Amino acid sequence: MILKRISILNYKNLEQVELNFSAKLNCFFGQNGMGKTNLLDAVYFLSFCKSAGNPIDSQNIRHEQDFFVIQGFYEAADGTPEEIYCGMKRRSKKQFKRNKKEYSRLSDHIGFLPLVMVSPADSELIAGGSDERRRFMDVVISQYDKEYLDALIRYNKALTQRNTLLKNELPVEEELFLVWEEMMAQAGEVVYRKREEFIREFIPIFLFFYITG
16 A cells, blocks of 8 residues: 555644655655654554554544545555545544545454554663553554454453442442453453464564574
């Protein structure tokens, strides 16, 4: 899938942008604060339905504006055109559309536009805690394995509900805890198995570049 053109309106510090891309290499240069990183973040948004840096969608709307719009125009390997639209208004739910048809679930879009983003923050994969490495695996595996993404969503939902019950000052029936913990156990087994498979495939690749590099 090749990104042919992007249209951006009121995204972060980008007031209005219309860009056509090369099918091969594209290079952006300019002074600090001009919006180079925000342009790349808009491309990231079209793949992952969220910003790479700020998960709070409303905070990505340009200052003193009420909405942002990002549109990407792609071309598949067989030449089929694809249009991805994302629009967000303050105090409203964001809209995500493929070829003018809105997604019922944003998770259905993940993996349609595979993307790898490299940044200086990637050093945290080595220097940071295990949370960073798990987050890296989540991003990679979710793009090609729908079963993993569904299990991860179920696990996080169950974890949130269970933790909410634990914080509840009123007495809670034990059966409710058991329901959420059973959901966590079922989804967690899938997540663990998929991560284990990923690591098994990743280690030989890592060692090849580590040794030859």
